[in-house]
Amino acid sequence: MTKAQPIAGMRSALKWAGGKKKVISEIASLLPKKGKKRLVEPFVGGGSVFLNLDFDEYLLIDMNKDLINLFNIIKNQPEQFISDAQKFFNGDHNQPEIYYELRSQFNQSTDPYERSLLFLYLNRHGYNGLCRYNKSGGYNVPFGRYKHPYFPKDELIYFSVKAQKATFIQGDFETAFSQLQENDVVYCDPPYSPINPTSNFTAYAGNSFTDADQERLVTCARAAQKKGISTLISNHYVEFTRELYKEADRKKLFQVQRSISQKGKGRVKVREILALYK
DSSP states (O other), X not given: OOOOOXXXXXXXXXXXXXXXXXXXXXXXXXXXXXXXXXXXXXSOTTOHHHHHSOOSEEEEEESXXXXXXXXXXXXXXXXHHHHHHHTTOSGGXXXXXXXXXXXXXXXXXXXXXXXXXHHHHHHHHXXXXXXXXXXXSXXXXXXXXXXXXXXXXXXXXXXXXXXGGEEEEESOHHHHHTTOOTXXXXXXXXXXXXXXXXXXXXXXXXXXXXXXXXXXXXXXXXXXXXXXXXXEEEEEOSHHHHHHXXXXXXXXXXXXXXXXXXXXXXXXXXXXXXXXXX
């Protein structure tokens, strides 16, 4: 396999709503690095943060079982996976009828390798980078209607190399906090608090992320703080989070371009907050 080269602003192999590639510099400006050997991410998502920050080790957690399964397969058998996955990226597969057939196949499959191939296909051919499941656990993102879906070969190669320093685990964010070590630093990108009730979309892994969960995350950050371990949290800057993070040691506000509705007028700049407990 071609050796991966470090790439500034490396993209994830996945399209991921709320991905952090464009705000890595904001995160890096607040994330303590000196003396820290391992980056811990309780919400790894598409992986843009770990791909673009340099640590000796990474502990990467997510509730989404398919996501963690995919990442472990890319880590452990990249050449076979890339060869097999590329076969889904041709004109024959970029049709709504085929997409829905393969989505149904994914939902019926219990084979981890088959699901990983189809997960990447669905992610790149589905609508707007969404990852969404119904209450029964079925993947239900509609066809995306892209002219030429991109096969992320370079991104997969780079990911597979960087992943050799990473441990991927499926679970609740408290799983990450329960495994913290002295030289760790934690970055959290939880499902965001809604800007308004109509923009609330927190069920990407088939479960909701409530205000109580946001509060539980801060409780974990404070517990880690008492052990000398810093935690940085991203979120929308709204009334709820302004109150939630009022006792953080440092806070940083900035604006990002974000799609908050399916309509063009929903693509506006919104305020985000980084809250550091150190």
